[in-house]
Amino acid sequence: MAQTTTLCPRCHHQMVADVQQVFDLNQDPAAKERLLSGQVNVAVCPSCGYQSAVGVPLIYHDPEKELFLSYFPAELNVPVNEQQKILGPLISQVVNHLPPEKRKGYLFQPQAMLTYDTLLEKILEADGITKEMLQDQEKKVNLLRKLISSPEESIPEIIRQETELVDQNFFVLLTNLQNNYAQTRNEKALKILQTIQEALLNETAYGREVKKRAESTQNAIRDLQALGDRLNQDTLLDLVLSAPDDTYLQTLAGLARNGMDYTFFTKLSGRIESADAAAKEQFSVIREKLLDMIQQIDTALAEQRQARKTVFDEIMKAENIEQAVVKYARAIDESFMEVANAELQEARKSGDFMRSGKIQQIIDTVANLSRPPAEVEFLETLMTKADEAELRAALAENPDKVTAEFRSLLDMLLNELEKAPDAEADDVQKVRRIKALIGS
Secondary structure, three states: OEEEEEEOOOOOOEEEEEEOOEEEOOOOOOHHHHHHHOOOOEEEOOOOOOEEEOOOOEEEEEOOOOEEEEEOOHHHOOOHHHHHHHHHHHHHHHHHOOOHHHOOHHHOOOEEEOOHHHHHHHHHHHOOOOHHHHHHHHHHHHHHHHHHHOOHHHHHHHHHHOHHHOOHHHHHHHHHHHHHHHHOOOHHHHHHHHHHHHHHHHHOHHHHHHHHHHHHHHHHHHHHHHHHHHOOHHHHHHHHHOOOOHHHHHHHHHHOHHHOOHHHHHHHHHHHHHOOHHHHHHHHHHHHHHHHHHHHHHHHHHHHHHHHHHHHHHHHHOOOHHHHHHHOHHHOOHHHHHHHHHHHHHHHHOOOHHHHHHHHHHHHHHHHHHOOOHHHHHHHHHHOOOOHHHHHHHHHHOHHHOOHHHHHHHHHHHHHHHHOOOOOHHHHHHHHHHHHHHOO
């Protein structure tokens, strides 16, 4: 990644910034996320901490959407013919990374974006996000900021005045912010957000509906768990037929899908046939809803599996397995591993040892990349030791593992345990004992 220098507009000290000019999703699928989040091409002043965006020419390429965009900052005051000379190598860099069969007509002339904002809007528009949606999102963000900075007693009234902005997207914004504060253990901010959330749930129609659905979901989970060893198709059927609303029924379908097979629906039909007229109509409606819910669940699972199969096939084509696994890391989950293991079994049955060897390499690579860092594994091992003698022996056998990273991890863990109100006293004492033994 290249670097550039600029002067801080606040204190006029020199700033150095890493700059990225090519955002090619073909080579780097995470490039769009970094660009849209504002994480790139930003200079931070080492003197006063001021952050400033760095204007650089750039190219954006999304082969899936056949989107090829260029942007040249007007403030650079470069003539158009000179702009083309600067953008030319960047365009060639994108095209040269594509095999000949994928070099389509849209690559011949990138669409020129006059401003940085129009560049971002064009990218979002390709994802189905319009300018009006962005403006609406900005209003929601401003409302959330206003609520956070307002006195607690005024929060309900502010929400009542802006109730039309409170929808699913607003709750997503709130949840994301709560997660961020939870990670940084900002208890004061979390308390404010909790107050805002409670007001939203009580003062808005959407909030009251969310609260109702959440309670129904919890009731379904509680009722399933309460069955314990008595859970079978008959008791599950009792819960289904007594479902108070669709959310409760949907929760049962999601959690107990495996038990809702042909035999289950045969029993459900039997209940319907033996019921009186009023119950027969009610149970028939439940059966139709349940069938539709299960179909949606099965369709979603099939689509997810097909998507993971596509990722698996792309990794299988790659020459460098590790690079390919890293490239598609966000799509590698339990469903992907199910596909990989099924393909491995199939390859072994057919005697295709070349294919089975490559699949095994993929599985091993995923396992290696998923393994926690060595210092984490070592600390986990130490935490299982019963007494100080075992701790001393383990440390004596692994002096090379007591690295600076390990000591830093130990300090961080102790700090978290000492702050956590529900931390086990034994865990705190054991971490302190380890620190004492390694002399830190």
